[in-house]
Amino acid sequence: RLEEFLKKEVDLELSTLPDFEERVIDVSEVEQLMNSINAIPAPCAPVINPQAPNAATGTSLRVCWGLFSDDTVECYQLCYKPVSNERHSDEQAEHTLKVKETYCTITDLLPNTQYEFWVSALNASGVSPPSERAVYVTAPSPPTIKNKKIRSCENAALVCWESRDINPVDSYTVEL
Numbered sequence: 001r002l003e004e005f006l007k008k009e010v011d012l013e014l015s016t017l018p019d020f021e022e023r024v025i026d027v028s029e030v031e032q033l034m035n036s037i038n039a040i041p042a043p044c045a046p047v048i049n050p051q052a053p054n055a056a057t058g059t060s061l062r063v064c065w066g067l068f069s070d071d072t073v074e075c076y077q078l079c080y081k082p083v084s085n086e087r088h089s090d091e092q093a094e095h096t097l098k099v100k101e102t103y104c105t106i107t108d109l110l111p112n113t114q115y116e117f118w119v120s121a122l123n124a125s126g127v128s129p130p131s132e133r134a135v136y137v138t139a140p141s142p143p144t145i146k147n148k149k150i151r152s153c154e155n156a157a158l159v160c161w162e163s164r165d166i167n168p169v170d171s172y173t174v175e176l
Contacts, residue, residue: 043071
């Protein structure tokens with residue numbers, strides 16, 4: 001039967017033309033919905049940690065913070081400036097660093113100086129609100145011993161020194 005069928009000439013022309021409607025489908029609402037589903041929300045504000053013991057030298061500070069949510073974060077923006085008691089303290093130079101981790105060591109700072117730090121988290125959707133501000137203090141410079149004023153006797157010694165720091169130092173430790 002197949003052989004007989006294949007031998008026949010078949011006319012594939014349609015007697016009537018198909019009548020299709022041209023419809024334009026608006027998918028903008030669906031696109032918006034899909035984009036909103038796939039969008040990552042901007043992160044929440046990070047929480048900056050108070051200064052840890054031994055986190056400072058005379059010229060550097062190690063600042064740490066955390067993000068207490070499951071937000072996606074690409075990097076952090078760490079800002080800092082020296083704390084000033086003067087009226088125009090807002091005019092102090094403000095520094096900004098981009099950091100991948102939740103900690104950063106800042107160098108080239110002044111000894112025995114207070115610095116104010118705050119941090120924001122960033123991702124593709126935007127920037128988080130800034131964290132609360134935290135004040136960190138660099139370690140004081142070592143004092144300078146006044147060699148000409150050193151006096152000693154059999155049971156005692158007098159050693160004098162002076163601080164090179166602008167801000168007052170809480171205490172000194174003298175080692176023999």
